[in-house]
Amino acid sequence: MSTVRRLYFYVVSFVALLATSFGATSLIGAGLSMLLREAVLAGDRRTQVASAIATLAVAVPVWLLHWYAVQRQARTDPQERQAALRHLYLNAILFIAAAVLFFNLLPVVQWLLGTREPASSPLQHMPMLLVWSSLWAYHWWVLRGDRVEARAARTLHRWYVYPTALYSLVAFAIGLGATLQRALEMLYDAMFRTTLTIGPLWSDAQRSLVALIMVGGLWWAFHWTYAARGDTASVLRQVYLYLVFTASLATLFVTAGTTLYATLRYLFDPTRLTPATHFDFLPDALPVFLIALLLVLYHWQVLEQEAPARPVGARGVQRSYRYLVTAFALLTFATGTAILLTLLLGLLTSPTTLTPRWWRDPLAASLALLVLGAPLWTYQWLQAQAEARAGGVGERRALPRRLLIYGVLAVGLLALLGNLTYIIFRFLDVLLTGSLSTRLIFDVRGNVAAALVALVAIGYHVTVMREDIRIGAETALRRKQLLLLIGDQHRELVAEMRDALPGSQIQVLEAVPTPDRPTSFPLSQLREALSYAAGLPGDRALVVVSGDTVHIYPYR
Amino acid sequence: MLRMSRLSIVTAALIVALLAFAVGALVLLGRQEPPAFPEDTPAGVVQRFLWAIQEGDLQRAFTYLTPEEPPPPSGSRRPRSYEEFRRSFSARSEGSSVHVVLERETVNDDGTAEVRVVFSFVESSDLPFGNPVRQQRDEFQLRLENGAWRIAIYPWPVYQLYRQGRPR
Numbered sequence: 092m093s094t095v096r097r098l099y100f101y102v103v104s105f106v107a108l109l110a111t112s113f114g115a116t117s118l119i120g121a122g123l124s125m126l127l128r129e130a131v132l133a134g135d136r137r138t139q140v141a142s143a144i145a146t147l148a149v150a151v152p153v154w155l156l157h158w159y160a161v162q163r164q165a166r167t168d169p170q171e172r173q174a175a176l177r178h179l180y181l182n183a184i185l186f187i188a189a190a191v192l193f194f195n196l197l198p199v200v201q202w203l204l205g206t207r208e209p210a211s212s213p214l215q216h217m218p219m220l221l222v223w224s225s226l227w228a229y230h231w232w233v234l235r236g237d238r239v240e241a242r243a244a245r246t247l248h249r250w251y252v253y254p255t256a257l258y259s260l261v262a263f264a265i266g267l268g269a270t271l272q273r274a275l276e277m278l279y280d281a282m283f284r285t286t287l288t289i290g291p292l293w294s295d296a297q298r299s300l301v302a303l304i305m306v307g308g309l310w311w312a313f314h315w316t317y318a319a320r321g322d323t324a325s326v327l328r329q330v331y332l333y334l335v336f337t338a339s340l341a342t343l344f345v346t347a348g349t350t351l352y353a354t355l356r357y358l359f360d361p362t363r364l365t366p367a368t369h370f371d372f373l374p375d376a377l378p379v380f381l382i383a384l385l386l387v388l389y390h391w392q393v394l395e396q397e398a399p400a401r402p403v404g405a406r407g408v409q410r411s412y413r414y415l416v417t418a419f420a421l422l423t424f425a426t427g428t429a430i431l432l433t434l435l436l437g438l439l440t441s442p443t444t445l446t447p448r449w450w451r452d453p454l455a456a457s458l459a460l461l462v463l464g465a466p467l468w469t470y471q472w473l474q475a476q477a478e479a480r481a482g483g484v485g486e487r488r489a490l491p492r493r494l495l496i497y498g499v500l501a502v503g504l505l506a507l508l509g510n511l512t513y514i515i516f517r518f519l520d521v522l523l524t525g526s527l528s529t530r531l532i533f534d535v536r537g538n539v540a541a542a543l544v545a546l547v548a549i550g551y552h553v554t555v556m557r558e559d560i561r562i563g564a565e566t567a568l569r570r571k572q573l574l575l576l577i578g579d580q581h582r583e584l585v586a587e588m589r590d591a592l593p594g595s596q597i598q599v600l601e602a603v604p605t606p607d608r609p610t611s612f613p614l615s616q617l618r619e620a621l622s623y624a625a626g627l628p629g630d631r632a633l634v635v636v637s638g639d640t641v642h643i644y645p646y647r
Numbered sequence: 648m649l650r651m652s653r654l655s656i657v658t659a660a661l662i663v664a665l666l667a668f669a670v671g672a673l674v675l676l677g678r679q680e681p682p683a684f685p686e687d688t689p690a691g692v693v694q695r696f697l698w699a700i701q702e703g704d705l706q707r708a709f710t711y712l713t714p715e716e717p718p719p720p721s722g723s724r725r726p727r728s729y730e731e732f733r734r735s736f737s738a739r740s741e742g743s744s745v746h747v748v749l750e751r752e753t754v755n756d757d758g759t760a761e762v763r764v765v766f767s768f769v770e771s772s773d774l775p776f777g778n779p780v781r782q783q784r785d786e787f788q789l790r791l792e793n794g795a796w797r798i799a800i801y802p803w804p805v806y807q808l809y810r811q812g813r814p815r
Binding site: 194197208258261262265266267268269270271272273274275276277278280281284285286287288289290291292294295296297298299300303304307316368371375381385389392393396 | 654655658661662665666668669670671672673674676677678679680681684690693694697698701743744745746747748749750764765767769770771774775776777778779780782808811
């Protein structure tokens with residue numbers, strides 16, 4: 092089937108199927124409403140029925156006709172079963188169906204749990220559930236029958252599985268965290284505070300949380316532990332894992348930092364508030380901390396276990412994570428240092444008019460930031476440097492690394508210039524008005540501290556930048572276009588070579604193996620051949636793997 | 648694969664343990680009636696006012712308010728009549744759960760008092776992707792009227808308590 096013909100069939104099938112789902116939902120809704128003798132306050136059910144039947148009368152034959160045609164083709168043609176457009180259609184339906192089911196199942200579970208909210212009435216949601224669960228089940232069955240093998244088909248399936256797993260995990264974590272938060276609040280109140288009145292235990296809000304835990308948990312368990320099982324060669328899986336891991340790690344650090352800051356504030360001045368009032372944020376912070384910790388530990392374990400099978404293309408994902416966390420940690424570390432320096436300068440030059448314990452909050456903030464930021468930055472940056480040493484020029488040319496280094500230089504320079512300008516202005520101002528005193532140092536202590544921190548950060552990153560340049564990170568590379576005709580089994584090598592030959596633009600044509608010309612070839616030799624092709628004169632080269640030979644044709 | 652299964656089992660066990668803890672704490676603590684404050688204290692009057700609203704007994708709740716119309720301070724919640732008081736509760740959501748804890752009670756020499764409280768709400772409006780639990784600090788202002796404390800100003804979260812019913 093030609094691409095245009097295929098596009099026609101799947102687009103028409105998709106639109107007709109959506110129209111069918113609207114018609115069926117409307118008809119079932121009207122039927123249920125009449126069956127249960129629901130009172131009609133406005134509108135007319137007969138109009139609804141007429142509209143639904145009209146939609147179905149047109150949409151169902153169109154869908155059946157087109158779907159029958161593509162299925163007949165798919166049964167006889169293995170290539171058709173692996174076509175990207177077919178899998179875009181199937182996975183789009185699965186994704187929409189999973190989302191519709193998720194959002195309609197929540198209120199129905201709330202209703203089953205006894206909610207009083209009219210919006211949870213199953214009458215409103217049952218038609219959607221019936222229609223879309225049937226659509227989901229049928230298309231899942233079709234997809235299983237296709238035995239997804241082609242790369243594009245696998246990728247499209249992942250675009251359904253991982254985003255669905257992600258939103259259901261978020262919903263599950265919110266349900267679990269909020270339930271835990273409520274329990275801890277009640278425990279905290281019972282232990283440390285005086286309760287005036289308690290709300291109902293089994294409120295509609297609590298039913299919503301339980302529904303969220305059940306539906307979110309079910310969706311996540313199905314999509315992550317079943318639909319995505321064994322998919323370790325996927326780059327999107329790595330994106331999912333690093334995304335959840337990074338977001339959870341950031342949450343963990345923010346919660347830990349807040350708790351540490353509050354604890355230090357209390358230790359520095361225990362008389363200002365009662366402990367019960369001072370620490371009343373704990374029932375809110377602790378569940379977030381626990382859930383984030385659970386997510387970090389689980390996803391870290393999964394990342395560790397899957398590391399040996401990790402695809403080469405996932406190296407970029409890991410690198411982005413590394414430099415993102417490094418930037419976050421550096422910002423935390425630098426802010427903590429600047430606050431501490433500000434405080435030290437303030438203590439040395441403090442005027443007598445300040446309130447007692449004025450140093451309490453800045454000291455608590457700086458210590459909290461330093462305790463978290465310094466070890467995290469040290470660990471991540473040492474890892475990044477070790478990877479840069481091992482990875483050579485390719486690693487030093489990597490976009491995340493260069494973004495971090497030049498980002499620090501740009502932000503640091505702006506901070507340095509801004510603060511220096513202000514310090515000089517204040518100095519000249521008091522000098523010209525004849526009011527020069529040590530008070531000036533106290534007034535500009537924050538600017539001095541920020542400028543010093545920026546100076547150190549710039550100085551260090553300039554040495555890193557120079558080292559990278561010396562190794563060749565900024566050397567202009569001749570852009571070379573390599574067009575490869577290779578088998579699917581060599582895809583991994585392509586991702587690796589894109590890293591190893593940063594100046595080359597590699598495009599791939601997927602060869603179909605034939606009995607007389609298999610497309611397999613020793614990877615080590617192919618690696619050498621590609622490096623050789625990249626060094627040939629001319630801007631372009633065609634690399635063809637045919638049988639046990641690699642042909643290289645430079646062209647213009 | 649075996650290690651992965653073990654990891655899943657450990658994670659599931661931790662989730663179940665957290666849930667069991669949460670359910671246990673909610674069931675044990677959520678059914679306890681909070682101790683009643685003496686009715687002749689500002690906190691005691693606020694507590695009885697809140698209970699009356701929770702039970703939907705607005706007539707009784709209205710008796711805890713200052714009898715005459717006070718000078719109109721900014722943000723005053725004191726309605727002029729019982730009718731106005733009753734009407735102000737009519738359109739409130741019944742789906743949330745609110746519990747209230749006492750933070751501070753201050754009795755002044757001029758016959759006034761402040762009762763500072765923390766309202767903890769659990770609401771489903773922001774779900775499925777927002778945090779449904781939130782806290783808000785607020786203050787009741789009371790005046791001594793004929794030897795009894797009466798509420799002159801109450802904060803808006805009391806509307807969320809309406810008809811929730813007290814746990815028995």
